[in-house]
Structures are given as C-alpha cells and as structure tokens.
Amino acid sequence: MxxxxxxxxxxxxxxxxxxxxxxxxxxxxxxxxxxxxxxxxxxxxxxxxxxxxxxxxxxxxxxxxxxxxxxxxxxxxxxxxxxxxxxxxxxxxxxxxxxxxxxxxxxxxxxxxxxxxPPGLDWSQIPLAQAQDTRALDVGLYDHPALSLAPGCVSMGNPHVVFFVSDIETAPIAEAGPVIERHPLFPEHVNVGFAQVKDRGRIRLRVWERGAGLTKACGTGACAAMVAAARRDLIDRAATLELDGGELFIEWREDGHVIMTGxxxxxxxxxxx
CATH class of the missing domain: 3.10.310.10 (Diaminopimelate Epimerase; Chain A, domain 1)
Incomplete structure (x- = not known):
C-alpha cells in the first residue's frame, strides 16, 4: 500500500x-x-x-x-x-x-x-523544571561569552528559550544548541533561539530546533523571539524576523495573540x- x-x-x-x-x-x-x-x-x-x-x-x-x-x-x-x-x-x-x-x-x-x-509566559507553561522569571532566566545554561545575557523563555504551543546576542555570526549555535536543548531545566527539551536585535522592528534569528537541529526557519521560534524581545523592550510589538530561509512578519497584538505572516x-x- x-x-x-x-x-x-x-x-x-x-x-x-x-x-x-x-x-x-x-x-x-x-x-x-x-x-x-x-x-x-x-x-x-x-x-x-x-x-x-x-x-x-x-x-x-x-x-x-x-x-x-x-x-x-x-x-x-x-x-x-x-x-x-x-x-x-x-x-x-x-x-x-x-x-x-x-x-x-x-x-x-x-x-x-x-x-x-497567546504565548505561554509562566514557567509552568513552558514548562520548566523549577520556578523562574521567564523574562530573564536566573540559571546558567551554557558557559560562553556570547551567551552572557540571561535568556528568556516563551511557549508557542512548544517550548522555546531565546538568547540575545550581539553578533549572530559568532554565536556558538552548533555547539550550544544540542546541549541547551536537553538541559535538565527543560523536562520536554527545548527549541533554542539565537536572536540579534538590529533595530526596533527587525531581528536576525537562527534556531536550533529540538529533534531537528539547525533549520533554515522556525515559525514558532520567530514568534517566541519576537515576544521575548518585546518583553525586554528591545523591540516594538511588530517586527520582521530574518531567518536563514527568508523573512517572517510577526505581530504581538494588544489582545495577546501572536500573528505570523509568511x-x-x-x-x-x-x-x-
């Protein structure tokens, strides 16, 4: 058959x-x-x-x-x-x-x-193994100078952790991604985003997806990165996400819903x- x-x-x-x-x-x-x-x-x-x-x-x-x-x-x-x-x-x-x-x-x-x-923002919604402020985690996930800023966590129906980096080209994605994916803080494992904020309306993003590795694009990862950046007041509530495969436009509306267009x-x- x-x-x-x-x-x-x-x-x-x-x-x-x-x-x-x-x-x-x-x-x-x-x-x-x-x-x-x-x-x-x-x-x-x-x-x-x-x-x-x-x-x-x-x-x-x-x-x-x-x-x-x-x-x-x-x-x-x-x-x-x-x-x-x-x-x-x-x-x-x-x-x-x-x-x-x-x-x-x-x-x-x-x-x-x-x-x-709407995104899940409480630690239990990600889920995490212990209570944390998901805006900026107070726990070390990977020791590298490029990942020194505390990452944020967002659930878009699946778990995401987002690191903010100054230069996406030098971020240790292939080395850190698989380690963080299976960190004990994430009982269901996690998608790992590496985001470089270019301005208030644009983010360069690469994502190590759980179970798939580094992909050319991740839709929920783009949504998670936009929400995580907006929660830190790094961008406005609508932004273009530049991924390896192209661009997505993400809006976090005032009613709490996240709209992805691509x-x-x-x-x-x-x-x-």
Missing part, C-alpha cells in the same frame, strides 16, 4: 505532508525517522498529517525528524493552511492541533497569516511505501 504526500516548505523549513482524512495515518517513531532521513527517505525537518476534525477544517499532527510527536509547528501550520485554502477555495481555515485551534488566512499570493494564539511553497508530490 502506498500513500500520497506533498513535500512543502516554509522559508526552507521543509515538511512531508500526508493526507489522513480518508484513511488513518499513525506512523511509529522509526517510520517517521525513515521518512525524514535525507539519505534514504524523502527527507524533511518535520512530518505532518492532515486528518479529519469535527469542528475545524482539519486536525493536524506534527513529528520532528527524530520521531518525536510535537504539539506545534508554525511554518508547518502555515503550509497546511495554504494547502487547505487552495483545495477548498476558502480564504480562511481553522486548524485543530494538540496545542489548540489555529486560524489561517490568505494574506497574498502564497502568503498566509496564522493566528498562533510564504508557503510546494516542492513536489510523491508516494510513501
């Missing part, structure tokens, strides 16, 4: 998207890793299934390349939103995820805005064995 899929990407953050509304799709961790393997499988940062939902257009599940299922994926949600709008002709789509309901709207040619909901693209179609 084979199952059709679409290979999609949001700013180079790439996904294998499987239609699961007509037949259930429940891959094992080993199967996810096989699909995500760039040498012997299709290759992707995350695997996504689009299944049926009672009160939404689809119920969407996400798995990282290491086989672990996660609750949220910003770029993936944007790609699925675009896909569902294209197939239905709608300009607005409701997506149900394990992290809650997301609203995706058409924002232009291949551009999609996703209401990611492109979605289809690379090719195929079939899984």
């Amino acid at each position: 084979t199952r059709p899929f679409l290979k999609m990407n949001g700013l180079g953050n790439d996904f294998v998207v499987v239609e699961a509304r007509s037949a259930p799709f429940a891959p094992t961790a080993a199967e996810v890793r096989a699909i995500a393997d760039r040498a012997s499988g299709v290759g992707c940062d995350q695997l996504i299934s689009v299944g049926p939902a009672e009160d939404a257009d689809a119920f969407v599940r996400f798995w990282n390349a290491d086989g672990e299922e996660v609750s949220a994926c910003g770029n993936g949600s944007r790609c699925v939103g675009w896909l569902l709008m294209q197939s239905s002709g709608k300009d607005e789509i409701v997506i149900e995820t394990k992290a809650g309901r997301l609203l995706a709207t058409r924002a232009g040619e291949r551009l999609v805005s996703v209401d990611m909901g 492109p979605a693209a289809v690379d090719f179609a195929g079939e899984l064995k």
